[in-house]
Amino acid sequence: MTDLPADLPADLTAELPTEADVAICGAGPIGAATAYFLARKSPGLRIVVLSDDPADDPGHVSTYRYSGGSIRWTWADPVKREMTTETAEFVQSLLADGVDLAAIENTYHLLHTGEHIPALNISASRLVSHLLERAAEAGAQIVPRAVVEGVRPDGSGHLVDTTRGTIRAERVLVALGAANALLFPETDAELEKRQLFVLDLPVPPERERMPHTIVPVGDGFGYAFVKSVEGRLRVLVGQEDIVEDDDLSGPVDHWDTLLERGLATALPWLREAQVDQILWGVDIAQKKLVLDEPAPGLLLAGCGSSVRSSAWLGRTLAERLAA
Structure with a gap:
């Protein structure tokens, strides 16, 4: 987890x-x-x-407990922007006071638009x-x-x-x-399952600052980022609307399907990765x-x-x- x-x-x-x-x-x-x-x-x-x-x-x-723990505060929607900006400022004040949230300061990199958006990743x-x-x-x-x-x-x-x-x-x-x-x-x-694939890829120093990378794949998006999982930096991958998964009872390993449907073309460095763990939870759709x-x-x-x-x-x- x-x-x-x-x-x-x-x-x-x-x-x-x-x-x-x-x-x-x-x-x-x-x-x-x-x-x-x-x-x-x-x-x-x-x-x-x-x-x-x-x-x-x-x-x-x-x-x-199974989320990515990412906070970005640049959104077109004004309500979402207000909610996330206030939360980001609050979290930053905690970090300034020395509260250990296993925080990583990075960016969201939207490959299809070229945008780099400020973000934080924390332990929820x-x-x-x-x-x-x-x-x-x-x-x-x-x-x-x-x-x-x-x-x-x-x-x-x-x-x-x-x-x-x-x-x-x-x-x-x-x-x-x-x-x-x-x-x-x-x-x-309405409820939906969200899951993240924890990969066996190493996280050398040059990868520690890897941005939260988002790419369009078919009718959906894939995203890859680095997060501290159980005290160790890992590479995680998630997806939205690439593979439909309505099973709320447990994780489903559709990693190979994700790669075949275009994720490996968009992010070829994922081709050789294997799944070590699947983090999943039921959330509001x-x-x-x-x-x-x-x-x-x-x-x-x-x-x-x-x-x-x-x-x-x-x-x-x-x-x-x-x-």
Whole structure:
């Protein structure tokens, strides 16, 4: 896997409280960032983060752990540009403060347009761990091993049923990634599988600064980049719309098909590469932002590739939950 589960602060093993002002379901990039901003800006607010991020993650719905971890902030779409720019500036401030996010500063190189776009590559799990630790220091309570089973109305608030009991909260954020759709099937989010091929290619010094290279292949795109995987720099390759893969149950090794359909022609240095590992996760399709409020005080939030927009999402949701 790309990253291990986000570490919870060692002393946060308290039982599930019966009440909270805000319950945040999910401790991935969106939930952790929301807890971070909310706890720091609203001291005294009773904030409980319900976390369940097992190491095996059988459904691979903790997608941030298997993501590329790239943040680029030059987009034609103004909303996407605002979201990623704010997140990039936030991450850069953490790096300036000495936070170790296994960051690599590089560029996106769009071979078909000749563009070189500034970018960062980080460890998503290290970012999430940092946000949770700072949120806990500011007063948020992190409850591990609390699988959310349902949310139901209760007067002016909501009851959140978990495997560790039930908690009542005035306001609830559900940010469980792809699992949002399991609890709220009426949500607008469509799901897709995303996977990355970790190759056996060496990463000598001259390749360490390789840009995140994007090339058109048929009706889709292929991309190759360097990332730290389990503490070691590796070459990773992903694709969009070159090979259709609707199987959400596990990885599919279509590496040879990718090469045959044109990836090897566009990037011939990949011809001799072999696949060491496939990183896969179930994410929101088309990297779409999905925000919904099915009932007053109940927010659903999901975003494909949420790492790159996490600071904007966390701040925005914290402002809504604090109001």
